[in-house]
Amino acid sequence: MIKTSVAIAALSAGGGAALTAALYSLRSNKDKLADMPPTPAPSLFSSTAIAASPTAVAAIPANQVFGGPGGPSSSSSITPGSAPVNPGGLFEYGFPGPVSDIATRAALISSYDRRTRNPHWVAEHITPESLAKRDGDRKNSQFLEDPAVPAKFRALLKDYYRSGYDRGHQVPAADAKWSQAAMDETFYLTNMSPQVGEGFNRDYWAHFEDFCRRLTQRYPSVRIVTGPLYLPKKDPVDNKWYVKYEMIGTPPSVAVPTHFYKVIFAEDGRVGGNVAIGAFVLPNAPIDNAKPITDFEVPVEAVERASGLEFANQLPMQRRRRLCADTTCALVIKDYSERQKAFAKGRSASS
Amino acid sequence: MIKTSVAIAALSAGGGAALTAALYSLRSNKDKLADMPPTPAPSLFSSTAIAASPTAVAAIPANQVFGGPGGPSSSSSITPGSAPVNPGGLFEYGFPGPVSDIATRAALISSYDRRTRNPHWVAEHITPESLAKRDGDRKNSQFLEDPAVPAKFRALLKDYYRSGYDRGHQVPAADAKWSQAAMDETFYLTNMSPQVGEGFNRDYWAHFEDFCRRLTQRYPSVRIVTGPLYLPKKDPVDNKWYVKYEMIGTPPSVAVPTHFYKVIFAEDGRVGGNVAIGAFVLPNAPIDNAKPITDFEVPVEAVERASGLEFANQLPMQRRRRLCADTTCALVIKDYSERQKAFAKGRSASS
Structure with a gap:
């Protein structure tokens, strides 16, 4: 001072x-x-x-x-x-900014992008203990506009309404079941991005979130950073690369990301111990459940270059492991209709 | 502390x-x-x-x-x-960021967007005195990659090479003629965005920059904030709004903005005096010189909502004036070929 x-x-x-x-x-x-x-x-x-x-x-x-x-x-x-x-x-x-409104909640920290009205990133932490405690139920939670973001930059419930997209949790509600209040805080729109519902948010992406939780069976502490990306695609006609994404709301305000990333840090529980890192980029589109999650594995630097963010730049190389070499990266598909059928079959066989 | x-x-x-x-x-x-x-x-x-x-x-x-x-x-x-x-x-x-690398040069301050590899904004200050001093010549300057931005986020000369776009100064080199060193600093790529050359950067946009300099004939101090925008367009087929922009470089790295804004603060020179504010948004495309600049005038808040930035939020309302009500907003078109013709005509008439 x-x-x-x-x-x-x-x-x-x-x-x-x-x-x-x-x-x-x-x-x-x-x-x-x-x-x-x-x-x-x-x-x-x-x-x-x-x-x-x-x-x-x-x-x-x-x-x-x-x-x-x-x-x-x-x-x-x-x-x-x-x-x-x-x-x-x-x-x-006044200073022009940009300000990346950072919200510190009990179960997550989020950084908000005022231009796309999406998060830059949300960071969470899960452990076997935190997932074992089940006090929260998402039926008791409701989606919330975040009053901490200035009105002109705030994502609104009406922006999502009838947009055709889910209000997609970046930190999943299910990861904050240890407290109803903590779960409620995952429902702020600053933790949300527009996600394709069927085939993605309610399916493949949900199985991917489940995979992250399952990592706590092997690792005592898992940190996950999740966020949107806006990636270019090559136009086959002129051979140029274009970024193209929808904007929802009236006036158009909230960007619909083309992709989502997760950077996973699976910690071995020792002080100064090893950290198994996995980075994944998935398209915001229906994905066949048969597709292995390893198809979406990318180097951490690919996410960094695409997002403008940095992950683990303070973590020494000798403490790093590659997640999918350290453990098996595979989703467990819990298909609701399949399970219903199996259940019905079991009943008719036993009756 | x-x-x-x-x-x-x-x-x-x-x-x-x-x-x-x-x-x-x-x-x-x-x-x-x-x-x-x-x-x-x-x-x-x-x-x-x-x-x-x-x-x-x-x-x-x-x-x-x-x-x-x-x-x-x-x-x-x-x-x-x-x-x-x-x-x-x-x-x-490590903290993920985003970091908006801010560079403080003699003639400008810039804030850099690591995701689009364009500036967020560049701020400059011109006065009748600063423009009267002419020590710099752009022939002596060269475009520079900015080593202060980490390599993986840096815009590169090769990204622009053969892209079909100009390396478009956001703070014009001509506004820093008061010193060669100050002008040289306007050539960092952190002060650059890909701009359409003919019909825009070398024409209408250049006339617009000239208009800003002319404001110093009436105002003793003029501040200008310039930067890129990525605006959505309605698709006539599905009636949805899409943002679409090209990415140049191999791999594609630098976004080609769809529009550019300038927010102009023309100060009356008195302590705590009035500030005439004008905000303009122009498409990154050829513009007919006949088009009045007032066609591109927008409320400051429109730029704020589109950019995620804030301008003049600390300036009391009673000190604000509307630039184009306080003075005439009109470009002076100095067409090079026209002037050449006029010159030739004058010579033949006098000879």
């Missing part, structure tokens, strides 16, 4: 935007994610001159600043303070 | 993820963007247990946390510390 105060004071004495930039570059190198500058007081916005307000730059999250004059990624020879302009002065009117 | 340390200590004593969440909700309310928790020491990642590591939640940017048990947006009745799981433990392996 002392360092930050000193920095602001130096800037107030006429350092200019370039110096601010250099300063932040330095700081973001030395202590990533660490001590943010204090919020400019509200009075700042009404009492400062239009052009030279270097403190406005303080509104930039420090961990996102790099480059600039004197910074590590720039070879600019511009003398700090000599620039005739101050692009950071804009932030007196 | 003291408050943060206390918080971490309390958590280490067994508060659990739920408490962490409540704590952050509280903090993010009280002091938005303010004092971030200290970075977990690198040793944390190798020395902590797999499940209960509430300090890992400290990796979440404080200003992005809301909700959760006890938080303002949740009515969860889950007792802090009673949850059998800890979803935030994932962050021991």
Whole structure:
């Protein structure tokens, strides 16, 4: 805090935007994610001159600043303070964002994409113990618009209504059965993406979620990150690649992802122990139950490149295992109608 | 800083993820963007247990946390510390992001979208004085990959090569003529989007950029935010809305935006004075020079809803003016071939 105060004071004495930039570059190198500058007081916005307000730059999250004059990624020879302009002065009117609204619930953490009105990702944690406890029932839960997202960026129940798509849980309700309140929190639309119902959300995807839960029979702790993707497809006519996805709602507001990913971290339960990682990308479309789940296995980096996110970049290589080499990756298909038939057969045979 | 340390200590004593969440909700309310928790020491990642590591939640940017048990947006009745799981433990392996790499250059600040490999936005500042100084020449500048973006998310020169699209400056090089070094910095690909060349980037869009510069004849200080959009279009066959855009590069990496926006802030030069705001959305396509620029004027909120960003949310309503009511919004078409003809005509007339 002392360092930050000193920095602001130096800037107030006429350092200019370039110096601010250099300063932040330095700081973001030395202590990533660490001590943010204090919020400019509200009075700042009404009492400062239009052009030279270097403190406005303080509104930039420090961990996102790099480059600039004197910074590590720039070879600019511009003398700090000599620039005739101050692009950071804009932030007196507010910082544009994007803000990835992060919600911390009991059973999940979600990061929201205000442009697609889908999650960026949702992270969950399941264990044999958490799945053994069954206090929640989804019949008691209801889908909820998330009031923590500003109204103009919020996904709405009416956006999904009659869209033809399911409100597809990214963290499954069934993974939070250990408490009704925890399960209820999985019903926020910030944990939802439009998913094809028949053949996907209610079938193959559900079996895939069941596979994740079954991993707790072998691993004492399993973490899963789930989210949407918008992948390009090659047009056979012009041989170019296009991303194409529907937008539901009136006006069109919520993107219908082309694919979904899961990155699974199966932990061996030891401190600093091994982590078996599996990444999967499935199309948002009906999938034949006969298709092996390994058909959808991809390198983690493929999900990273497609999503713009990073997974496990702090996990040392020597602690990593490949999930589908460490255990058998196969779905158990529990087809409702098949089981009904088997049941009827059994009854008629015994009668 | 003291408050943060206390918080971490309390958590280490067994508060659990739920408490962490409540704590952050509280903090993010009280002091938005303010004092971030200290970075977990690198040793944390190798020395902590797999499940209960509430300090890992400290990796979440404080200003992005809301909700959760006890938080303002949740009515969860889950007792802090009673949850059998800890979803935030994932962050021991790294925080997924998204990171919007912010670059602070002398003449611009840019925010980068790692998924589309385009900017989210670029912000600039021009004044009559900055435009009067002409030390830079774009002949001396060259397009640059931005090494400050991690390699797997970086837009590359080869992605644009033979794509059929221009490397379209979002902050125009011509706006940074006041210094060669400042102009050079506008050539980073983090300031670039694929733009249709003929009829757009080299024509109508260029005239629009010229219009922005001309605003300095009336306003002593002009700020401009520019960026890409990916807008849906109604399919006349099924009446549904689809977003469709090309991806260039091998593998396909850089999105070709369907539209571009500019939000212009024309300041009157007085402390706490009026700001004339204009928002414009243009298709990434050839546009007839005869089309008035006012045809592309939109409410600021339209850009906000489409981009997921916010503009001027800290600027009081009474200081706002509508740009195209405050001044004449009209392009001056400087057609090169027309001027050549006029010049030739003038010469033959005078000879």
